[in-house]
Amino acid sequence: xxxxxxxxxxxxxxxxxxxxxxxxxxxxxxxxxxxxxxxxxxxxxxxxxxxxxxxxxxxxxxxxxxxxxxxxxxxxxxxxxxxxxxxxxxxxxxxxxxxxxxxxxxxxxxxxxxxxxxxxxxxxxxxxxxxxxxxxxxxxxxxxxxxxxxxxxxxxxxxxxxxxxxxxxxxxxxxxxxxxxxxxxxxxxxxxxxxxxxxxxxxxxxxxxxxxxxxxxxxxxxxxxxxxxxxxxxxxxxxxxxxxxxxxxxxxxxxxxxxxxxxxxxxxxxxxxxxxxxxxxxxxxxxxxxxxxxxxxxxxxxxxxxxxxxxxxxxxxxxxxxxxxxxxxxxxxxxxxxxxxxxxxxxxxxxxxxxxxxxxxxx
Amino acid sequence: xxxxxxxxxxxxxxxxxxxxxxxxxxxxxxxxxxxxxxxxxxxxxxxxxxxxxxxxxxxxxxxxxxxxxxxxxxxxxxxxxxxxxxxxxxxxxxxxxxxxxxxxxxxxxxxxxxxxxxxxxxxxxxxxxxxxxxxxxxxxxxxxxxxxxxxxxxxxxxxxxxxxxxxxxxxxxxxxxxxxxxxxxxxxxxxxxxxxxxxxxxxxxxxxxxxxxxxxxxxxxxxxxxxxxxxxxxxxxxxxxxxxxx
Numbered sequence: 001x002x003x004x005x006x007x008x009x010x011x012x013x014x015x016x017x018x019x020x021x022x023x024x025x026x027x028x029x030x031x032x033x034x035x036x037x038x039x040x041x042x043x044x045x046x047x048x049x050x051x052x053x054x055x056x057x058x059x060x061x062x063x064x065x066x067x068x069x070x071x072x073x074x075x076x077x078x079x080x081x082x083x084x085x086x087x088x089x090x091x092x093x094x095x096x097x098x099x100x101x102x103x104x105x106x107x108x109x110x111x112x113x114x115x116x117x118x119x120x121x122x123x124x125x126x127x128x129x130x131x132x133x134x135x136x137x138x139x140x141x142x143x144x145x146x147x148x149x150x151x152x153x154x155x156x157x158x159x160x161x162x163x164x165x166x167x168x169x170x171x172x173x174x175x176x177x178x179x180x181x182x183x184x185x186x187x188x189x190x191x192x193x194x195x196x197x198x199x200x201x202x203x204x205x206x207x208x209x210x211x212x213x214x215x216x217x218x219x220x221x222x223x224x225x226x227x228x229x230x231x232x233x234x235x236x237x238x239x240x241x242x243x244x245x246x247x248x249x250x251x252x253x254x255x256x257x258x259x260x261x262x263x264x265x266x267x268x269x270x271x272x273x274x275x276x277x278x279x280x281x282x283x284x285x286x287x288x289x290x291x292x293x294x295x296x297x298x299x300x301x302x303x304x305x306x307x308x309x310x311x312x313x314x315x316x317x318x319x320x321x322x323x324x325x326x327x328x329x330x331x332x333x334x335x336x337x338x339x340x341x342x343x344x345x346x347x348x349x350x351x352x353x354x355x356x357x358x359x360x361x362x363x
Numbered sequence: 364x365x366x367x368x369x370x371x372x373x374x375x376x377x378x379x380x381x382x383x384x385x386x387x388x389x390x391x392x393x394x395x396x397x398x399x400x401x402x403x404x405x406x407x408x409x410x411x412x413x414x415x416x417x418x419x420x421x422x423x424x425x426x427x428x429x430x431x432x433x434x435x436x437x438x439x440x441x442x443x444x445x446x447x448x449x450x451x452x453x454x455x456x457x458x459x460x461x462x463x464x465x466x467x468x469x470x471x472x473x474x475x476x477x478x479x480x481x482x483x484x485x486x487x488x489x490x491x492x493x494x495x496x497x498x499x500x501x502x503x504x505x506x507x508x509x510x511x512x513x514x515x516x517x518x519x520x521x522x523x524x525x526x527x528x529x530x531x532x533x534x535x536x537x538x539x540x541x542x543x544x545x546x547x548x549x550x551x552x553x554x555x556x557x558x559x560x561x562x563x564x565x566x567x568x569x570x571x572x573x574x575x576x577x578x579x580x581x582x583x584x585x586x587x588x589x590x591x592x593x594x595x596x597x598x599x600x601x602x603x604x605x606x607x608x609x
Contacts, residue, residue, distance in 0.1 A: 260417055261454030265468040265520060266443035275467060279458050357458075359500075 089154015154309030174243025199241035212306035250281035374423035401577035447517030507538025
């Protein structure tokens with residue numbers, strides 16, 4: 001082999017090696033060298049301390065709070081003791097297999113809906129069956145299950161129910177609002193604008209508060225709407241306004257030629273919207289829409305203001321136990337991990353969906 | 364005497380203050396092939412877009428195959444079923460495959476069955492000479508192929524009239540010929556009424572029954588291609604022809 005080709009063959013191999021990568025990316029300029037040293041120092045400061053606290057010095061198996069407080073690290077025995085309260089709230093202890101099963105049914109149905117294979121007409125039936133199963137499991141009263149009022153529901157199943165129904169109903173409502181806001185009919189357009197601006201102008205917490213305190217004042221004597229239903233409706237109304245504006249951005253991004261091509265074929269307004277415009281508009285706004293869904297999932301924690309026992313409130317109740325005081329960090333880390341798992345799953349799914357929908361646009 | 368398939372009577376249109384179509388009068392016979400040319404801003408695209416209500420005229424009458432074009436939605440939909448349009452920028456639907464683009468109209472507007480629509484679509488794809496692209500997305504095709512798909516898409520609706528709004532203006536020169544060949548073939552074999560706004564004078568000579576020159580919203584001159592190109596009568600026509608035939 002001549003000297004030239006030997007050198008040439010060594011060149012690319014060198015920059016692909018680990019040392020080559022480190023040299024090129026981490027130490028390529030004075031600024032990069034400084035940043036690398038800084039990040040390295042931060043990692044050295046933080047990682048050992050964190051892993052000590054989280055795992056190595058943590059107490060996993062104590063029985064009492066005093067024992068657990070002796071440990072240097074986290075007290076996961078607290079979670080072992082309280083996890084059923086945090087996950088299921090004040091649901092009757094013996095019946096907690098029911099909310100557990102309901103949660104699994106709901107999560108399984110959500111996962112199925114995400115897989116393209118299941119995008120068939122009978123998915124609607126699957127959802128109807130899943131919702132019926134969840135209703136029966138949570139409420140009971142039939143099939144020999146004891147009846148449990150929904151003010152005893154709490155924790156993870158409640159957060160999941162509020163988010164799932166919230167997104168499921170807010171999304172079509174938001175799309176209709178967006179279409180209405182772009183309508184040429186003045187009445188429809190004004191109504192949509194008024195609704196969107198009013199709802200966006202108030203925080204969710206005040207909507208929940210209004211639904212819980214003000215609404216009963218306007219209703220006739222003795223006629224009450226279930227508190228959970230009120231919270232659910234407030235969440236749906238709130239999310240719909242934000243979804244509407246996001247979808248409207250997507251609609252504005254569709255070039256006029258698409259409308260003209262559809263018009264020239266003779267498609268009616270609703271046919272155009274359903275077949276041509278919405279598929280393209282929704283694809284474009286997947287990132288901000290997913291952001292709204294993720295926010296909604298976490299915003300359900302605000303229902304604490306009207307006394308509904310969601311996952312966050314359940315964590316607070318666990319901390320309030322006099323026998324196990326002082327472990328609030330462990331409790332919040334625990335629910336943070338749960339929130340993270342769901343939000344991250346939504347985020348990863350949306351990336352997968354975007355990649356799949358991009359197939360038609362790659363050469 | 365057969366009635367004209369397209370009739371424009373004293374059609375006027377304004378864009379705000381700008382008078383874009385001035386007292387247009389035009390009769391198009393069934394099966395006639397018309398090429399419309401003129402400088403930019405002369406109103407030629409606006410005129411043909413008025414024919415399928417993509418633009419609204421403010422004064423005058425437009426009658427297409429016996430139906431008058433008004434604000435009545437049903438009339439508009441009837442007319443759009445019989446009038447096909449090919450756009451300068453294709454306007455294909457990027458999220459659908461070629462065959463889905465073609466079958467969309469027949470399935471949802473003409474209420475045909477999927478198999479019937481797909482069979483017709485493949486037939487038209489063969490007519491425009493790209494049957495192998497049926498399952499590709501428009502983004503994966505070249506400009507000339509996309510425009511041919513657009514032509515096939517309009518043909519799938521079996522229109523009586525085909526409108527072409529500068530169909531080759533956005534194409535690379537090498538691809539212009541393939542699209543023009545398809546249009547010539549269409550003109551010669553189908554006997555369809557065609558109105559084409561274009562700068563391709565070779566195409567006009569080959570195919571047109573009448574060439575119309577428009578300037579500033581008016582029809583200045585109209586004649587058979589031979590007379591139009593060899594003996595233009597108006598000064599503005601002569602000026603225009605000097606500029607584009609070089």
